[in-house]
Amino acid sequence: MDTEAKNTERDRSSTPEAGVEGEGSRSVRSSGLSGMSWRRAALLGVACTFVVLMFSRFVVQPFQIPSSSMEPALQVGDRVLVNKLAYRFDSEPQRGDMVVFDGTGSFVREGLAENPVSAAARGALAALGLAEPAETDFVKRVVGVGGDRVVCCDKGGRVEVNGVPLDERYLHPDDVPSEVPFDIVVPEGTLWVMGDHRSNSRDSRDHLGEPGGGMVPVDQVIGRADWIGWPLGRWTSLERPDTFSRVPEAGRMPGGAHG
Numbered sequence: 001m002d003t004e005a006k007n008t009e010r011d012r013s014s015t016p017e018a019g020v021e022g023e024g025s026r027s028v029r030s031s032g033l034s035g036m037s038w039r040r041a042a043l044l045g046v047a048c049t050f051v052v053l054m055f056s057r058f059v060v061q062p063f064q065i066p067s068s069s070m071e072p073a074l075q076v077g078d079r080v081l082v083n084k085l086a087y088r089f090d091s092e093p094q095r096g097d098m099v100v101f102d103g104t105g106s107f108v109r110e111g112l113a114e115n116p117v118s119a120a121a122r123g124a125l126a127a128l129g130l131a132e133p134a135e136t137d138f139v140k141r142v143v144g145v146g147g148d149r150v151v152c153c154d155k156g157g158r159v160e161v162n163g164v165p166l167d168e169r170y171l172h173p174d175d176v177p178s179e180v181p182f183d184i185v186v187p188e189g190t191l192w193v194m195g196d197h198r199s200n201s202r203d204s205r206d207h208l209g210e211p212g213g214g215m216v217p218v219d220q221v222i223g224r225a226d227w228i229g230w231p232l233g234r235w236t237s238l239e240r241p242d243t244f245s246r247v248p249e250a251g252r253m254p255g256g257a258h259g
Contacts, residue, residue: 059084064078065080065139069202070141070197071172071196073238074196074225075234080100080228082224086224087218092145095142096244099140099141100138100221100223101193102136103138106212106217106220107207108136140194140203141194143204146188146189146218147250149162149184151182151183153178162251172198184208190216191218192215204216
């Protein structure tokens with residue numbers, strides 16, 4: 001009986017080994033499931049990034065403000081949301097709009113090349129609002145559209161558009177409308193743009209003597225800055241000011257007379 005009992009004990013001792021093998025099998029299966037979960041998570045992350053980049057490319061793009069040229073409306077480090085559909089479907093920029101545009105050929109001479117790899121990386125980060133935009137991208141306010149005559153300054157030191165002096169309440173409080181005199185007619189299909197912080201803005205005035213005369217082609221406009229999205233404490237919509245509401249159409253002087 002003692003022998004049988006010992007045999008029985010030995011038989012029982014083999015059972016945990018089988019149990020260990022079972023646990024090992026479950027561990028292998030668990031690792032396989034974990035690997036599948038990581039792959040799915042990675043694929044999901046790639047898909048989400050792709051969707052965000054496509055949305056940024058065609059609909060709304062965050063744009064990091066790199067300078068103080070649009071103060072006080074836009075502060076350095078703000079992320080504005082640029083509406084890329086604003087000027088689709090036969091719509092064009094209007095006076096008072098804040099626009100983001102590619103300044104190649106107008107504000108920046110053509111032929112400036114960036115390393116393709118670094119350009120691609122910076123472009124992806126900029127599309128998510130995590131990096132400053134390309135050096136060829138600018139944000140300014142539209143002051144004159146095709147056909148407008150823009151003059152600075154009248155006897156009161158104000159900018160005039162088609163004979164109407166502007167009350168530019170959006171300007172930086174320490175600035176005057178312009179210390180640079182000019183008298184230009186905006187060619188059709190182009191824009192005359194200026195920063196709100198006039199004393200700290202390189203805009204159309206600074207390119208008067210260059211090819212293009214400081215005018216920005218409408219087809220170089222990326223979109224309209226419609227909202228400040230970040231930081232959260234500065235979240236707001238960027239409305240078009242009523243500064244230009246009294247400006248007549250190009251070719252007409254105040255009172256309806258032809259200029």
